[in-house]
Structure formats: C-alpha cells, structure tokens
Amino acid sequence: MEIKQSPFAPKSYPELPDIDGISIFAGNAAIKYKNRPDVFLAVLDDNTSSAGVFTKSKTRSAAIDWCRATLKNGNAKALLVNSGNSNAFSGEEGIKAVEESMQAVANLIGTTAQSIYMCSTGVIGVPLPYQKITSKLDGIYKSGKCSWQDAALAISTTDTFLKMHSIKIGEITINGIAKGSGMIAPDMATMLAYIFTDAKISSDDLQQMLSEINEQTFNAITVDSDTSTSDSLIAFATNKKEVDKQKFRNGLEKVMMNLAHQVAKDGEGATKFIEVEVTGAENDKAAKKIALTIGNSPLVKTAIAGEDANWGRVVMAVGKSGEAAERDKLSIKFGELLVAEKGKAAPSYDEEKVSAYMKNQELKICVDVGVGNGKAIIWTCDLTHQYISINADYRS
Amino acid sequence: MEIKQSPFAPKSYPELPDIDGISIFAGNAAIKYKNRPDVFLAVLDDNTSSAGVFTKSKTRSAAIDWCRATLKNGNAKALLVNSGNSNAFSGEEGIKAVEESMQAVANLIGTTAQSIYMCSTGVIGVPLPYQKITSKLDGIYKSGKCSWQDAALAISTTDTFLKMHSIKIGEITINGIAKGSGMIAPDMATMLAYIFTDAKISSDDLQQMLSEINEQTFNAITVDSDTSTSDSLIAFATNKKEVDKQKFRNGLEKVMMNLAHQVAKDGEGATKFIEVEVTGAENDKAAKKIALTIGNSPLVKTAIAGEDANWGRVVMAVGKSGEAAERDKLSIKFGELLVAEKGKAAPSYDEEKVSAYMKNQELKICVDVGVGNGKAIIWTCDLTHQYISINADYRS
Numbered sequence: 001m002e003i004k005q006s007p008f009a010p011k012s013y014p015e016l017p018d019i020d021g022i023s024i025f026a027g028n029a030a031i032k033y034k035n036r037p038d039v040f041l042a043v044l045d046d047n048t049s050s051a052g053v054f055t056k057s058k059t060r061s062a063a064i065d066w067c068r069a070t071l072k073n074g075n076a077k078a079l080l081v082n083s084g085n086s087n088a089f090s091g092e093e094g095i096k097a098v099e100e101s102m103q104a105v106a107n108l109i110g111t112t113a114q115s116i117y118m119c120s121t122g123v124i125g126v127p128l129p130y131q132k133i134t135s136k137l138d139g140i141y142k143s144g145k146c147s148w149q150d151a152a153l154a155i156s157t158t159d160t161f162l163k164m165h166s167i168k169i170g171e172i173t174i175n176g177i178a179k180g181s182g183m184i185a186p187d188m189a190t191m192l193a194y195i196f197t198d199a200k201i202s203s204d205d206l207q208q209m210l211s212e213i214n215e216q217t218f219n220a221i222t223v224d225s226d227t228s229t230s231d232s233l234i235a236f237a238t239n240k241k242e243v244d245k246q247k248f249r250n251g252l253e254k255v256m257m258n259l260a261h262q263v264a265k266d267g268e269g270a271t272k273f274i275e276v277e278v279t280g281a282e283n284d285k286a287a288k289k290i291a292l293t294i295g296n297s298p299l300v301k302t303a304i305a306g307e308d309a310n311w312g313r314v315v316m317a318v319g320k321s322g323e324a325a326e327r328d329k330l331s332i333k334f335g336e337l338l339v340a341e342k343g344k345a346a347p348s349y350d351e352e353k354v355s356a357y358m359k360n361q362e363l364k365i366c367v368d369v370g371v372g373n374g375k376a377i378i379w380t381c382d383l384t385h386q387y388i389s390i391n392a393d394y395r396s
Numbered sequence: 397m398e399i400k401q402s403p404f405a406p407k408s409y410p411e412l413p414d415i416d417g418i419s420i421f422a423g424n425a426a427i428k429y430k431n432r433p434d435v436f437l438a439v440l441d442d443n444t445s446s447a448g449v450f451t452k453s454k455t456r457s458a459a460i461d462w463c464r465a466t467l468k469n470g471n472a473k474a475l476l477v478n479s480g481n482s483n484a485f486s487g488e489e490g491i492k493a494v495e496e497s498m499q500a501v502a503n504l505i506g507t508t509a510q511s512i513y514m515c516s517t518g519v520i521g522v523p524l525p526y527q528k529i530t531s532k533l534d535g536i537y538k539s540g541k542c543s544w545q546d547a548a549l550a551i552s553t554t555d556t557f558l559k560m561h562s563i564k565i566g567e568i569t570i571n572g573i574a575k576g577s578g579m580i581a582p583d584m585a586t587m588l589a590y591i592f593t594d595a596k597i598s599s600d601d602l603q604q605m606l607s608e609i610n611e612q613t614f615n616a617i618t619v620d621s622d623t624s625t626s627d628s629l630i631a632f633a634t635n636k637k638e639v640d641k642q643k644f645r646n647g648l649e650k651v652m653m654n655l656a657h658q659v660a661k662d663g664e665g666a667t668k669f670i671e672v673e674v675t676g677a678e679n680d681k682a683a684k685k686i687a688l689t690i691g692n693s694p695l696v697k698t699a700i701a702g703e704d705a706n707w708g709r710v711v712m713a714v715g716k717s718g719e720a721a722e723r724d725k726l727s728i729k730f731g732e733l734l735v736a737e738k739g740k741a742a743p744s745y746d747e748e749k750v751s752a753y754m755k756n757q758e759l760k761i762c763v764d765v766g767v768g769n770g771k772a773i774i775w776t777c778d779l780t781h782q783y784i785s786i787n788a789d790y791r792s
Contacts, residue, residue: 059715059723089711089723091740124708125741298694298779299787306788312520315485319455327455327485344487345521383694385784391695392702392780 004386007361008265008273009161016148016166016175020198021045021238026150027140029132032084032122037154039133039140042079042196043109048238050076051207052117053214055231061088062095063118066102067232070117074203076236077115080105081155081192083179085128087120093127104134108141119192119232121157121179152177155192158390163193163262169251172199172241178259180223180266193218193259195235195252199243210235213253217260220288220378222295223267264379269386272304274379275364281374286323288376290369293321301383304363309354311339318367329370335363400782403757404661404669405557412544412562412571416594417441417634422546423536425528428480428518433550435529435536438475438592439505444634446472447603448513449610451627457484458491459514462498463628466513470599472632473511476501477551477588479575481524483516489523500530504537515588515628517553517575548573551588554786559589559658565647568595568637574655576619576662589614589655591631591648595639606631609649613656616684616774618691619663660775665782668700670775671760677770682719684772686765689717697779700759705750707735714763725766731759 022044026037052071054064070076080101087094102113120128146154152162156179163178178193195210210233218233235252265273276294281287294300297317303310311332318325328343335357338346357363418440422433448467450460466472476497483490498509516524542550548558552575559574574589591606606629614629631648661669672690677683690696693713699706707728714721724739731753734742753759 055715056718057712057715058717058719058721059711059726089708089726089736089740091724091738093740124711125736127740298783302784302787305784308788312485315455315520316453319451319453321454322452323454325454328487330455330485340485340521342487344485344489344523383784384788385781387694388698388701388779388781388784391698392704 003158003160003390005160006266006270008270013149013162014164014166016164017173019173019175019196019238020240021048022196022236024146024148024151025140025143026146026154027136027143029082029136031082031129031132037146037150038083039136040081040151040154041105041137041140042194042236044077044079044236045238048076048236049201049203049206050117050234050236051203051210052232052234053211057231059089061086061120062090062098063087063120064232066098067117067119067234070114073114075115076117077111078105078109079117079119079194079234079236081119081121082128082133083121083155083157085120085122085126086124087128088124090125090127097128097130101130101133104137108137117234121155121192148175148177152179155179158268160266163259163266165255165258165262167251167254169243169247172243172248173197174199174251174255176255176259178263180263191231193233195255197235197237198240199237199248200239200241201237201243201245201248205245206235206237209249209252213249213256217253217256218263220376221260221264222292222378222380223264223270261379264381267381268390269384269388270381271361271384272382273362274304274381275377276380277364277366277375277377278369279366279375280368280370280372281376282324282372283374284376285374287374288378290318290321290323290325290367291376291378293317294365294367295378295380298383301380304358305382305384307355307358309334309339309351309358314365314367315340318369324371325369326371331368331370333366334358335360399554399556399786401556402662402666404666409545409558410560410562412560413569415569415571415592415634416636417444418592418632420542420544420547421536421539422542422550423532423539425478425532427478427525427528433542433546434479435532436477436547436550437501437533437536438590438632440473440475440632441634444472444632445597445599445602446513446630446632447599447606448628448630449607453627455485457482457516458486458494459483459516460628462494463513463515463630466510469510471511472513473507474501474505475513475515475590475630475632477515478524478529479517479551479553481516481518481522482520483524484520486521486523493524493526497526497529500533504533513630517551517588544571544573548575551575554664556662559655559662561651561654561658563647563650565639565643568593568639568644570595570647570651572651572655574659576659587627589629591651593631593633594636595633595644596635596637597633597639597641597644601641602631602633605645605648609645609652613649613652614659616772617656617660618688618774618776619660619666657775660777663777664786665780665784666777667757667780668778669758670700670777671773672776673760673762673771673773674765675762675771676764676766676768677772678720678768679770680772681770683770684774686714686717686719686721686763687772687774689713690761690763691774691776694779697776700754701778701780703751703754705730705735705747705754710761710763711736714765720767721765722767727764727766729762730754731756
C-alpha cells in the first residue's frame with residue numbers, strides 16, 4: 001500500500017538555527033528503519049532547565065517512567081530518542097533497555113544516567129533491542145552535529161512530513177520539533193515533541209508555562225481519539241540569554257501551537273484540517289469535552305471527508321457528549337454560514353452555499369450550546385479511506 | 397456506491413408468530429424510501445403493559461420527549477414508527493409533526509394521543525413531513541395486518557439485513573424487531589428495538605427487567621461510538637397469558653441479546669464480530685468502560701479489519717480508558733491464545749497462531765487488568781473501508 005503524503009505537507013522545510021548550549025546528533029541504528037536516521041541525541045550544556053508533560057496512559061512505556069524521574073532530579077544533560085520501537089509493554093527487559101541506553105549516553109558524555117531523558121516511539125510490546133543503539137552511539141556522536149531536519153526525521157514514524165518550527169524573540173531562539181500522525185489524542189496529543197531554547201528561564205517557570213500552554217495546544221488536537229503509550233513533550237532552556245518572561249511565554253505558545261497544528265494536519269489519511277470552536281457551555285472544561293466529542297465523532301469526520309454539509313451529525317455529537325446543552329438554543333455555523341439556530345435549521349440555511357464551503361481544505365465549525373460562558377477550541381482532521389489503509393495494513 | 401451486505405446476514409428470515417392482543421400494519425408513505433414500507437403501526441389491546449428505555453442524548457428528538465410522556469401515562473394503545481426522517485433537531489415544527497401524527501392514530505383507532513408511542517429514524521434536522529404519514533394512515537390500517545418481516549423492513553434505514561427474533565416460553569411468545577447499523581453506541585445502542593409479548597406482566601416489572609437487561613445487551617454493543625438522537629427500546633406485554641416471572645426474564649434476555657448482537661453484526665462495513673471481555677477491573681462499571689474503550693478504538697478496530705495480531709493496540713486502549721489497570725499484571729488473550737501477561741508478551745506467544753486466529757469471522761478478546769473483581773462483556777465490529785464509503789457518501 002502506498003501512503004499518500006498529507007496535502008498539508010510544506011513545500012520545503014525551514015532551516016532551524018543553532019541553539020547556544022545544545023549540540024544535536026542523529027544516526028541510524030537500524031531498529032526498524034534502515035536508510036534514515038532513527039536515533040536522535042541532544043547534548044545539553046550544564047545549567048540547562050527542563051520541563052515535561054507525559055502521557056497519562058495507564059500502560060505507559062518504561063521510558064516515560066524514566067523521564068518522570070529525570071524531571072524530578074531537575075538536572076538535564078541530554079535527551080535520547082529512538083523511532084521504530086516504543087519499548088512499551090515490554091516488562092523487565094524494557095526497563096533494562098532504558099537503563100542500559102541511559103548508562104551508555106552517560107558514559108559517552110561524562111554525566112549520570114539520572115540526568116538524561118529518553119523517549120521511544122514505534123511498535124508496542126517488543127523489548128527495545130538497545131544494543132543496536134548503544135553500539136552505534138559512539139559513532140553517531142563522533143560523526144558531528146546534525147541538522148534539525150535530521151533530528152525531526154530521526155524521531156518520525158508514519159509521519160508524512162517533518163514537523164519543525166522556530167521563532168526568534170529578540171536575541172533568543174525557540175526551536176521545536178515534533179512527530180505524530182496516528183494514535184493521536186489528548187493526554188498527550190503529540191506522541192513526541194521537543195522544544196529547545198537558549199533563553200534564561202527556570203525549570204519551575206518553564207514547567208508551569210509548558211503545562212498551561214499544553215492544554216490549549218497539544219492537548220487540544222485529536223486525530224483518532226486513541227492515546228499513545230509514549231506521548232511526551234519536553235522543553236529545554238540553556239539559560240544563555242535573558243528574556244522577558246511574558247514575551248517568552250507568547251513565543252513558546254506560538255511554537256507549540258504551530259507544531260500541534262502540524263500534527264493534526266498530518267493525521268493519518270487527513271485531507272481536511274478542522275477547527276472546532278464551542279461557546280456557551282457550562283464552563284471551559286465542558287466546552288472542550290463537547291468540542292472533542294465533535295472532533296472525535298467518526299460520523300462527523302467521515303461527513304467532512306465526503307464534503308457533505310451534514311450538520312445533523314454535529315447536533316448528534318453535541319448530544320452524546322454528556323455535557324449540558326440546550327437543544328432549543330443550540331446554534332451551529334460552518335465557517336461564516338449559519339446552518340442551525342434555536343434548535344432547528346436556520347431560516348437562512350442554503351445547502352448549496354454550505355456544500356461549496358465544505359470543499360475548502362481548512363474548515364471551521366462553531367457551535368454555541370446556549371447554556372453558559374464556557375468556551376474551547378480544538379483541531380482535528382477528517383477520517384478517510386487512507387486512515388483505514390494505513391491502520392489495517394500497517395503493523396505499527 | 398454499492399453498499400455490501402453484512403457477511404453476518406441470515407440466509408433467510410424467521411417467520412415470527414402472531415402475538416395475542418397485538419395487530420401490526422405497515423405501508424409506504426414515501427418519506428424517503430419509495431418502494432418499501434416506511435411506516436409501522438402496532439395496535440395494542442386494552443390492558444397492555446409497556447416499558448421503555450430512551451437515548452440520553454441532549455439533542456434527542458421530539459418523538460423521544462413524547463415517548464417519555466406516554467411511558468409515564470402508563471397506558472399503551474399503539475406504537476407508530478417511521479423511517480427516512482428522524483424529526484430530530486426540527487424545532488417547533490418537529491413537535492407539531494409528532495402531535496399531529498399521534499392525533500391521527502388516536503382518531504383512527506379510537507383512543508387518546510397520550511397513550512401512543514412514536515419513533516422516527518433517518519436524517520437529522522429536517523421537520524418530519526407528517527402529512528405524508530397522516531394521509532396514508534387510513535389506507536395502511538385498512539390494508540390489513542402485515543407480517544413481522546414487513547414491520548422490521550418498515551423501521552430499517554441503512555441496515556443490510558432485517559433484525560428479528562422470537563422465542564416461546566411454554567404458551568407465551570416474545571417477539572423482537574430492531575434496526576440499527578451506524579450511529580450505534582451505548583445510551584442507547586440500538587436506534588430502535590421493539591419487544592412484543594402476550595405474557596402477563598405489569599408495566600413496573602417489565603420496566604425493571606428491560607432496564608436491567610438493557611445494560612448487558614443493547615447498552616453493551618458499539619459500532620462507532622456515536623450516539624443516535626432517536627434511540628429507543630420499547631416493550632409491550634398484552635397480559636393475555638400467565639408466565640413464571642424468572643422464566644420470562646430469561647426469555648426476554650435471550651431475545652434482547654440476540655437482537656443486540658444482530659445490530660453489531662450489521663455495523664456499517666462490518667466484516668468481523670468481536671466480543672471483548674474485561675476482568676480484574678476495580679468494579680463492573682470500570683470493566684465496562686475499559687471494554688468499550690477497546691471496542692471503540694479506531695486502531696484496534698482497523699487492526700482487526702486487517703486481520704493483524706496487533707495486541708499492542710489493545711494495551712494502548714486499556715491505558716487510555718482512564719480506569720485503574722496494573723500494567724505489570726495485565727494479561728491479554730485472543731480467543732484461547734495467551735498473547736501477553738505480566739506486562740509483556742507471553743513466553744508462549746506465537747504470532748503465526750494468533751495471525752491464523754485473526755482470520756476468524758467471530759473473535760474474542762479477553763483482558764484481565766489485574767486490579768480487582770470487576771468484569772464486563774461488550775460486542776462490536778471492525779472498522780473497514782466500507783464504513784468510510786457509507787458515511788462519507790451517504791447523506792443520512
């Protein structure tokens with residue numbers, strides 16, 4: 001089966017700048033992929049702050065447990081990522097694979113294993129053949145620094161394009177790379193995302209910003225409602241340059257939002273990028289639940305794939321969310337077109353106009369549920385034949 | 397697009413017997429379907445008990461509100477069902493459509509509108525053109541009693557086969573008909589199901605049985621996690637013949653279970669029928685949530701469609717359910733084959749054997765989450781290209 005590239009893939013990739021205090025390396029350990037980098041190593045200067053958000057899955061991988069411990073230790077010296085095997089649900093052997101990999105990196109760069117993060121992505125249930133990584137580490141390190149594009153490639157799996165973004169805030173830089181395409185749902189949504197900056201910011205401040213912004217970005221996208229066992233978002237700040245905290249926060253939000261949108265746009269089989277905005281809910285949490293119920297509904301997603309102005313399915317999804325909604329005050333807009341209000345089709349509803357709107361590649365659905373002031377926005381993609389092809393045939 | 401018939405469609409339909417005290421009629425009102433019955437009318441003798449369970453959707457149809465009121469009135473004289481338009485989210489006009497239809501039936505059979513149930517299924521958001529029904533009612537009534545097969549056909553929409561089942565308990569009969577294929581998820585799962593019996597049983601007893609059994613039958617199946625705005629399960633007992641209460645309950649359960657399985661087997665695009673059994677959960681409710689999370693996971697369902705022994709996706713689904721699960725005690729069986737135990741692949745795991753098992757049309761997945769004694773069983777189907785074809789092209 002041929003996997004088609006997402007129509008949202010960029011024509012070319014941006015060249016991300018170096019970050020003062022961070023050296024990046026990539027290489028091939030042939031864990032699953034043979035002719036491309038599948039190992040990414042970031043080595044961090046002393047005094048680098050770090051923060052992280054990890055999957056809430058009860059069947060999280062051994063690497064996730066390791067990262068949580070590293071995060072507590074508070075001293076980040078390196079990050080190791082491999083693709084091709086998630087080392088999740090791999091028992092004692094899986095734990096050993098993390099420990100051995102971390103010790104190998106520690107020996108390589110002269111630090112302690114407890115100050116290194118590790119993430120693995122790929123098939124679940126097979127212990128990571130860590131010797132493939134540890135035997136190659138020295139060579140990868142000595143081959144010299146890699147490009148950010150190589151780094152983004154090394155962490156990717158079924159992605160049809162690489163997710164990278166960078167911004168400048170005065171002197172400082174924020175780089176981000178992410179991977180993710182299927183098994184995408186909040187808690188966390190990304191599978192893997194990494195943020196690197198030379199800004200001076202404490203681990204506590206970075207963690208607070210990361211957790212807050214995460215709710216409106218990576219935790220507000222969904223592809224298929226499924227949650228990975230390895231989802232991780234980690235940020236590193238090398239503390240090289242002073243920055244205004246609010247300006248930094250705004251920049252961080254821009255990078256995270258951009259990467260989150262890229263992940264939804266590369267949702268398996270995606271042909272449409274959809275923004276769902278819910279207003280008038282009991283509170284913001286209820287609004288998000290309604291928005292995600294719409295965004296996860298197979299019937300809504302297939303209607304959009306078919307460019308069918310079937311707004312009745314949006315009504316259905318609101319109804320099943322379990323959150324308070326006033327049927328007879330409900331209003332729905334597709335883009336700027338009012339399709340329903342006061343519990344029925346809008347008098348101005350013009351199916352031809354709405355059908356024309358559905359042909360757009362980027363769509364917006366706005367729903368007001370008529371109860372209170374809660375609001376939320378989430379992003380998702382449509383559900384197409386290509387999703388079935390990828391997931392019925394692909395052994396992840 | 398050609399809609400393929402479910403591989404689970406029966407070779408022929410059973411002939412359901414008459415029920416003492418119930419007269420059934422069917423005919424065409426051309427609401428959407430032109431060459432088949434789309435209206436079903438059941439006229440009930442005096443002293444008929446009734447019970448019902450209805451969708452919990454916040455955007456339920458006007459007919460659902462009407463049925464709830466009839467249920468409270470406690471006196472059932474008739475049931476009117478139409479297919480081709482669900483009259484959901486149709487505002488004041490929708491309410492009027494129900495009132496006018498009910499008054500027309502009341503006039504026809506000489507009773508009050510408040511003792512009649514109404515159900516509508518089909519497109520959401522278009523007021524029911526009730527005149528099409530009311531103008532035809534007299535003719536349908538005078539054309540004489542219909543067969544149960546006509547009744548099952550009249551209530552169907554995207555169903556690829558008719559769902560009927562009947563059992564005898566001594567002298568008494570329980571007949572059931574159901575429809576449903578997409579937009580199938582608990583609360584309620586069926587879209588529409590009707591049970592008819594000549595047994596002597598009070599409305600209160602019938603309601604208690606119906607509600608309890610519903611949890612293990614119609615509320616334990618899922619096709620696509622979407623919830624209809626019109627789901628209704630209604631039971632009628634004409635009180636003609638004495639019956640042992642426990643025996644009746646057992647019989648009722650058999651009919652409801654059989655119909656629920658038929659609905660899952662006719663899930664849009666289904667090629668596999670899947671039983672998911674969860675044991676070892678914190679309690680039964682938690683077990684059901686885990687089982688439904690597995691049964692609703694697009695990644696689990698596509699793996700099964702592809703006959704891929706990808707049990708890692710079951711691990712993922714357990715993890716995302718949010719319920720307590722001990723990763724390192726988790727065990728998973730596909731049929732009788734142990735694939736994972738103690739948090740990793742089972743030593744006896746033989747991918748070839750499991751792959752061979754996946755070729756069966758009926759599959760069983762057993763998961764023990766190693767926490768407590770809670771257990772639950774749910775039924776679902778796989779997710780195939782045909783589901784996308786039906787829902788991306790079909791304007792419901």
